[in-house]
Amino acid sequence: MEFIVDSIEKTLCVGEQIGKLSLPGDVICLIGDLGTGKTHLTKGIAKGLEVTDYITSPTFNIVNEYNGRLKFYHFDVYRVNDPDEIEAIGFDEYIFSPAVSVIEWANYIEELIPKEHMEISIHKLPELGENFRKIVITYTGDRYNYVKEIRI
Template sequence: MKFITHTEEETINLGYKIGCHLQSGAVICIDGDLGTGKTHLTKGLAKGLDIDEYITSPTFTLVNEYDGRLKLYHFDVYRIDDPYEIEAIGFDEYIYSDGVSIIEWSSIIEDLLPSDRLNIKISKNLELGLDYREISIDIVGNKLNYLKEVL
């Protein structure tokens, strides 16, 4: 599925639409270049999970935790040199928990990702203008098939 957003607010709203329907154990993998809107999408996902806290990218801490309708674990693995160093923080315990895990730059740790996940790729569409984002969403596995009706 592909979506085009024209503003940060539209990107946040798309995340919100998805976040409202996320269920326990969902893993969301977000990839895209710097400045494409990964954290804005995450802000919307968090809003859909009834999280009121300000969402920031955990670039230097690897993971931020938030309480809402479901617990949210927000990872940013951009600075990971060895994909397996994230295992040292108990990565599996997070992604196989009852919470929702969002992983920015997930392709860096692709070998560690669960077989059931939502893959989201965000890219700038310069043909349409600097503010346009093309967002591709793929459901991998069966666990998140309930999102087909939402998207």
């Protein structure tokens, strides 16, 4: 699936729809340069999961935990220098739980990502305007077929 969005609100909308459709145990991997909207998309997912806490990027904590319709784990592995660091916090226990896990900068720890996961890449489209982004959603495993229902 591919979406072109031209505002933070539309990015949040895509995320919210993913959150509403998410299932226990979903692993959602976000990839994109700084400033592309990964955290905004995550905020939308959290809203769709009925998380009422303010969502911030866990850049210095590696993971933030939230409660909503489902437990929600938000990882930011930008500052992880070695995959062993993320394993040391019990990464497997998080992502193989009945929670929804969103991992920003997932490409930094590819070897730790389960085979079945959703990958969302976000790219700036400066040729269209400052706020334009292309959101590309791919996945492995039938569990993520629900993304076909997303509309903006």
